[in-house]
Amino acid sequence: MTTCDIPGLGLRVSPDQVPNPLLDVPFADDRGEAILGGGCFWCTEAVFRRLDGVTDVQPGYAGGAADAANYKAVCSGSTGHAEVIRIVYDPSSISYGQLLKVFFAVAHNPTQKDRQGNDVGTQYRSALFPLDDAQSAVAANYIRQLEASQAFASPIVTTVEPLEAFFVAESYHHNYAQLNPGQGYIQFVSMPKVAKLENYFADKLKD
Numbered sequence: 001m002t003t004c005d006i007p008g009l010g011l012r013v014s015p016d017q018v019p020n021p022l023l024d025v026p027f028a029d030d031r032g033e034a035i036l037g038g039g040c041f042w043c044t045e046a047v048f049r050r051l052d053g054v055t056d057v058q059p060g061y062a063g064g065a066a067d068a069a070n071y072k073a074v075c076s077g078s079t080g081h082a083e084v085i086r087i088v089y090d091p092s093s094i095s096y097g098q099l100l101k102v103f104f105a106v107a108h109n110p111t112q113k114d115r116q117g118n119d120v121g122t123q124y125r126s127a128l129f130p131l132d133d134a135q136s137a138v139a140a141n142y143i144r145q146l147e148a149s150q151a152f153a154s155p156i157v158t159t160v161e162p163l164e165a166f167f168v169a170e171s172y173h174h175n176y177a178q179l180n181p182g183q184g185y186i187q188f189v190s191m192p193k194v195a196k197l198e199n200y201f202a203d204k205l206k207d
Contacts, residue, residue: 015105015200017151021097023141025134032091034099034135035062035166037082037127038108039116043190044085046177047107047197052206053093058086059169059176062129062161069167077121084129086166094204096135100128100142102204104158106197110146111154117189126156129163136160 025032038044041059048057061069064081068074074081087099104110109117110126130136139160147156177190198205 013105013152015101015196017149018101018105019145019149019151021100021138021142022145023138024095024097025091025138027091027095029091032089032096033131034087034089034096035084035129035131035163036087036099036103036107037062037084037125037129038103038110039083039119039124039126040185040189041083041085041169041173042176042186043116043193044103044107045175046186046190047102047193048085048087048099049175049178050194050197050205051089051094051099051102051201052204053090054087054206055090056086056088059173060084060086061167061169062163062165063127066165066167071170071173074123075121077123079123081123081167082125082127083123083169084127084166086168097138097142098204100139102197102201103128104142104146104156106193106200110156110158111152113157126158128158128160129166130160131163 045057045059048054061074061081062084064079068079073079114122114125116124128139130139177186180186
């Protein structure tokens, strides 16, 4: 199996410094979806699976063509894809804005351009793929809010990109952290982020 390079220690900003979003998607439906790219999808999937109100998380690819939407090609960094996750959630339990706070405060480092730690390439870019105008507005507003808060010492480089298609990743990537707890990447990269989530967002976790 092809593997991508192992990144460094990642985000060190305390979530206590990261503000709650002032604008959020209005509650209207009983099912919401969000597509986020924050480096290796093994890590981001592991974080968001722990949140109460999240009913499913799928790793996948966005931002490139269908014929190159496979792990080996995407890891080359030449396809235009980003590694992303598609989150299905219950808006009555957790909002799009709350998902974004976890994304910026825990799941990845939004100040690293086209990389996460030692994972280098556009496939690891920090990117949001809004599914409608409401999500687009919340995403753009929250990035401006974070920049104004100066919670991060460096500029936020997260892009807000139109979604042309989401391609589900190969089956062996799904729920990878839980199924491979002894794997080095999971132990040293994914699990510290999960531990950070559990420490700072205990009230948002599944039982």
